[in-house]
Amino acid sequence: MARRAFEGISVGRELERADVPLFASNEPLTLSGSRAQRILQRRINQSIAEYEVLNTLQQSWGGLCTHVRDGWNIGRPPYGYQAKSPPASEPREG
Numbered sequence: 488m489a490r491r492a493f494e495g496i497s498v499g500r501e502l503e504r505a506d507v508p509l510f511a512s513n514e515p516l517t518l519s520g521s522r523a524q525r526i527l528q529r530r531i532n533q534s535i536a537e538y539e540v541l542n543t544l545q546q547s548w549g550g551l552c553t554h555v556r557d558g559w560n561i562g563r564p565p566y567g568y569q570a571k572s573p574p575a576s577e578p579r580e581g
Contacts, residue, residue, distance in 0.1 A: 490540045492533045499529070 502509050510516055511532060514525065554561050564570045 490536045495533045
């Protein structure tokens with residue numbers, strides 16, 4: 488449903504108000520049992536998912552910054568400029 492906890496909780500609450508059950512792929516398909524336990528498990532899963540999204544974004548940004556510092560083009564050149572095509576990739580040391 489969402490990788491960000493706020494959006495997931497908001498949609499979950501709206502579905503709950505409309506009496507629509509919400510199931511996650513890693514949760515049992517049952518309406519019996521403790522509601523508190525189901526909510527706790529869902530919040531834990533949402534927290535882990537949000538962590539993974541933020542961690543991936545941080546790593547991606549770090550990779551882009553490294554490419555820029557190494558002199559690689561990461562996008563189209565400005566109008567009127569032509570990008571240099573690098574020779575075959577060379578293994579990077581260190």
